[in-house]
Every structure is written in C-alpha cells, then in structure tokens.
Amino acid sequence: MRKKLTEERQLYPELDNDKLDHLSEVREKRTYDLYKPLITKNTENFIGLSKIPIGIAGPLIIQSRHVGENEPIYIPLASTEGTIIASVSRGMKILRLSGGVHTYTNRIGSIQRAPCFRFATPIEASKFRDELKDWEWLRPTAESSTSHGKLLDIFTLVIGRYAHVRISMFPGDSYGANMVSKAAINVIKAIIGKFPNIQKYYSEGGLSSEKSPSSIGMLLGRGRSVVATADIPSKVLMDIGRSKPEDILEFYEVWDAATEFRGGIPSTAGVINTLSAIYAATGQDLACIPESRTSKYNLRYDASTDSLRWELIMPSIVCATVGGGTHLPTQRECLKMLGCFGDRTIDRFAEIIAATALAHEISFVSAACASGDQACEWLEAHAALNLRT
Structure with a gap:
C-alpha cells in the first residue's frame, strides 16, 4: 500500500496539499484496502472518492x-x-x-456492438449483407468468450460501401458492455477470415446507439x-x-x-x-x-x-x-x-x-x-x- 501511495504522490504532487482533506481520506489503510478491487479493476490513477449525499x-x-x-x-x-x-x-x-x-x-432487451466493414463498392457490401442473413454459424464464436451471454441477433445495414453489423447479445444481470465487446472481437475475426474482400473495418461504427437516445433504441x-x-x-x-x-x-x-x-x-x-x-x-x-x-x-x-x-x-x-x-x-x-x-x-x-x-x-x-x-x-x-x- 505504501508503495502505491508513494507512486501516486510522485504522479500528483499536489495531492500532498494539506487542504485536500477529503481526497486524502483514501490514504487511510482501512479505506484503501476497502477500495483496492476498484483501484485495480475499474478506475485508473485512483486518488479519492466523490461523495454524493x-x-x-x-x-x-x-x-x-x-x-x-x-x-x-x-x-x-x-x-x-x-x-x-x-x-x-x-x-x-x-x-x-x-x-x-x-x-x-x-x-x-440486449446489448449491442456494431462493427463496420468497408468494401470496394456498394454492390460488394450488399452481397456481404445478404450472405450474413444466415448468421447462425457465428453463434459458437460469439458465445465462446462468455459463460452467461447469448447471441440473440445479427442485423446488417448497408450505407454506401460500408456494412454495419449490429451484434445483439443477452447480457444476463450485468450491463454487458465488456461481454459483447469480447464477443464482437471474435465475430470480427471470423468475418474477416471468411470475407477476404473486406478492405478495412472499424470495431464500432455507431449503429449500436450505445449511451445515446435513438429511434432504433426505442424500436428494438x-x-x-x-x-x-x-x-x-x-x-x-x-x-x-x-x-x-x-x-x-x-x-x-x-x-x-x-x-x-x-x-x-x-x-x-x-x-x-x-x-x-x-x-x-x-x-x-x-x-x-x-x-x-x-x-x-x-x-x-x-x-x-x-x-x-x-x-x-x-x-x-x-x-x-x-x-x-x-x-x-x-x-x-x-x-x-x-x-x-x-x-x-x-x-x-x-x-x-x-x-x-x-x-x-x-x-x-x-x-x-x-x-x-x-x-x-x-x-x-x-x-x-x-x-x-
């Protein structure tokens, strides 16, 4: 613990300011030990707690x-x-x-990731969409990285020469963002392996509508x-x-x-x-x-x-x-x-x-x-x- 707090003081010398009483409360051993899992898993460069009544x-x-x-x-x-x-x-x-x-x-409902794939022409993107209508072959791949998540649907939207692939997973009792992200990595690799005419891909193209109010969110x-x-x-x-x-x-x-x-x-x-x-x-x-x-x-x-x-x-x-x-x-x-x-x-x-x-x-x-x-x-x-x- 002392080593960790010493590193924090070196990174942020202003934390030694005596006026930062509330932020420095975390330096007490009991508080630090209580939040140690948070420090290692959820929050980078942890320095304190924001307290809301x-x-x-x-x-x-x-x-x-x-x-x-x-x-x-x-x-x-x-x-x-x-x-x-x-x-x-x-x-x-x-x-x-x-x-x-x-x-x-x-x-x-479900939680989504929506990678986007670029093709040479809109025709190639449309052919890709049509082939991906049968997406069951991707189920074992998507579900291989989770013990409780289930693949519910894969929907493909073509915009010009770009094909947006909306992957929907059942997240159980968790939010599911990390779960569907791991699934998306596996799905992307499988798709790239099967479709060599893909020129480029983006791990998220925006169709998931994550954290944004949207018509697709209201509809689906x-x-x-x-x-x-x-x-x-x-x-x-x-x-x-x-x-x-x-x-x-x-x-x-x-x-x-x-x-x-x-x-x-x-x-x-x-x-x-x-x-x-x-x-x-x-x-x-x-x-x-x-x-x-x-x-x-x-x-x-x-x-x-x-x-x-x-x-x-x-x-x-x-x-x-x-x-x-x-x-x-x-x-x-x-x-x-x-x-x-x-x-x-x-x-x-x-x-x-x-x-x-x-x-x-x-x-x-x-x-x-x-x-x-x-x-x-x-x-x-x-x-x-x-x-x-």
Missing part, C-alpha cells in the same frame, strides 16, 4: 410478479438537487393512495423494456398533486408541441432526474442515462371511474445488478436495500426504476400545471429547497 423515498408499492404483494420498497436516491427526493416521495404517496403501480417487463430496445401503469382517482390527484386530469392532458399537448419545435426526441418531462439519482446511488454506468431515459407516456381519462390512467413506457433501461460499480460498498448496500443485488434480480430492479420514474413524473407534471394559489408550485419549490443556488 443519498436520501430515501418511499414506501413504493408495486404490483408485479417480481415484487412481493404489498411489499414496501424504499428507494435510495443520490442527488444534490433540492426537490427531487421530495417530489418522488409525493409521487409515491399518490401511487399508494391509488392502489400502487403495476409494472411489467414486456421485453428482455436495449437493456430492459418496462411499462409502469397506475389508475389515479381525480380526487387523489387534486388533493395531493393539486391538479386536475384535464390540466395534465393539456400540459402534455404543450410539452409535445415544444419538443417537436425544438427538434427533441418525444419523451417524458421528469424521468431523467429520477434515473440520475437511482443510477448514482446504485453504481450504474452514468453514461447510460441518456438512452435509458428515453420514454413515452399514454394518458387516458376514464369518466366512469373519474380516474386518470397514467402509463409510462421505458423501452431501453440499461442497468445492472452485478459487475461494474455495483460492487462498491455504498452502491452494493443501496442495491441490497432494493433486494436487487446479485443474479436474477435485474428484472425487479428495472421495474423499480420504472415505477420510481413514474412517481416523479406524476409529481413533477402535477406541480408544473397546478392551478389557483399553487400555480407556481414547481418554481417556488425549487427556490425554497435549492437555497444555495
């Missing part, structure tokens, strides 16, 4: 085959933005008073695809959210029109805040937030029950309950709080994410379109709770 919201009641009946779930949220945890908590109260939220994993999905639904009585919406169903419906008309005019991808209003807080608390890859937040809503007012059916569709929740940052001590404890640490917990985790996102979406939109004396509730809440901004 964690609050809790709940209880959240989910109706799902992955969650116990009436099981109260408390959600750890890492955030420095005032109002987020309070808003999620209010949304959960609305959901509890409405009978809970129903969640369903309607598609177990990445990670888990989850739907969260709740039937909210108008009285509950008015008593707790201080808004009416007709106000909610009109708000989304306004939101969608503005999204279209600014050239954005149609999406929900407040989901990204929830994802950021959950992902930071549970050791997820934060760069996956943009694609995971891609979502759509369905709203329908039922006059016979005087209730608003609020449905949130999240087609690309890229998350993990094993591997990566999930093994960090704090993040592991947060996952254990959710009952989502380890194998065979990924569907439960994805549905908890979607249900929590719905809770915040309901609260955020209710605040944004509150009427009467509460018309500026959302802005006033930020002004009151973000006192240092």
Whole structure:
C-alpha cells in the first residue's frame, strides 16, 4: 500500500496539499484496502472518492410478479438537487393512495456492438449483407468468450460501401458492455477470415446507439423494456398533486408541441432526474442515462371511474445488478436495500426504476400545471429547497 501511495504522490504532487482533506481520506489503510478491487479493476490513477449525499423515498408499492404483494420498497436516491427526493416521495404517496403501480417487463432487451466493414463498392457490401442473413454459424464464436451471454441477433445495414453489423447479445444481470465487446472481437475475426474482400473495418461504427437516445433504441430496445401503469382517482390527484386530469392532458399537448419545435426526441418531462439519482446511488454506468431515459407516456381519462390512467413506457433501461460499480460498498448496500443485488434480480430492479420514474413524473407534471394559489408550485419549490443556488 505504501508503495502505491508513494507512486501516486510522485504522479500528483499536489495531492500532498494539506487542504485536500477529503481526497486524502483514501490514504487511510482501512479505506484503501476497502477500495483496492476498484483501484485495480475499474478506475485508473485512483486518488479519492466523490461523495454524493443519498436520501430515501418511499414506501413504493408495486404490483408485479417480481415484487412481493404489498411489499414496501424504499428507494435510495443520490442527488444534490433540492426537490427531487421530495417530489418522488409525493409521487409515491399518490401511487399508494391509488392502489400502487403495476409494472411489467414486456421485453428482455440486449446489448449491442456494431462493427463496420468497408468494401470496394456498394454492390460488394450488399452481397456481404445478404450472405450474413444466415448468421447462425457465428453463434459458437460469439458465445465462446462468455459463460452467461447469448447471441440473440445479427442485423446488417448497408450505407454506401460500408456494412454495419449490429451484434445483439443477452447480457444476463450485468450491463454487458465488456461481454459483447469480447464477443464482437471474435465475430470480427471470423468475418474477416471468411470475407477476404473486406478492405478495412472499424470495431464500432455507431449503429449500436450505445449511451445515446435513438429511434432504433426505442424500436428494438436495449437493456430492459418496462411499462409502469397506475389508475389515479381525480380526487387523489387534486388533493395531493393539486391538479386536475384535464390540466395534465393539456400540459402534455404543450410539452409535445415544444419538443417537436425544438427538434427533441418525444419523451417524458421528469424521468431523467429520477434515473440520475437511482443510477448514482446504485453504481450504474452514468453514461447510460441518456438512452435509458428515453420514454413515452399514454394518458387516458376514464369518466366512469373519474380516474386518470397514467402509463409510462421505458423501452431501453440499461442497468445492472452485478459487475461494474455495483460492487462498491455504498452502491452494493443501496442495491441490497432494493433486494436487487446479485443474479436474477435485474428484472425487479428495472421495474423499480420504472415505477420510481413514474412517481416523479406524476409529481413533477402535477406541480408544473397546478392551478389557483399553487400555480407556481414547481418554481417556488425549487427556490425554497435549492437555497444555495
């Protein structure tokens, strides 16, 4: 340990500055030993820890085959933005008073790599695509480097003389980026060996859409695809959210029109805040937030029950309950709080994410379109709770 810390001081002499008290905490032997696996596997030139405060919201009641009946779930949220945890908590109260939220994993997605191959002409690229429609011969090659990953599909898109090969793998309970990368290496070698007319290749050509919101991600999905639904009585919406169903419906008309005019991808209003807080608390890859937040809503007012059916569709929740940052001590404890640490917990985790996102979406939109004396509730809440901004 002393040798390692000496090397760090030589590389970064400014770390000896007595004013860097918090970064230097890692030099204590107990802390260093605790994070040693992280130093060797996840983080280069390790010098310290970035600490984000964690609050809790709940209880959240989910109706799902992955969650116990009436099981109260408390959600750890890492955030420095005032109002987020309070808003999620209010949304959960609305959901509890409405009978809970129903969640369903309607598609177990995949993780992709998309190498690109250059040919002399578009005709050669098209012939390559046609031959690769029968890709089963690549299955043993792709799966040889993983014990739990499965090859689901290989799709080839020709753009000019370039053939983009989108390799889709089932990742199990992990994020799967490293797994599909190893598989892609083997697939690339096999393809080059069979097609000598390939002039050049790129290990990633961009068609995977990794960590980017995209139409192909919404259509085909990445990670888990989850739907969260709740039937909210108008009285509950008015008593707790201080808004009416007709106000909610009109708000989304306004939101969608503005999204279209600014050239954005149609999406929900407040989901990204929830994802950021959950992902930071549970050791997820934060760069996956943009694609995971891609979502759509369905709203329908039922006059016979005087209730608003609020449905949130999240087609690309890229998350993990094993591997990566999930093994960090704090993040592991947060996952254990959710009952989502380890194998065979990924569907439960994805549905908890979607249900929590719905809770915040309901609260955020209710605040944004509150009427009467509460018309500026959302802005006033930020002004009151973000006192240092």
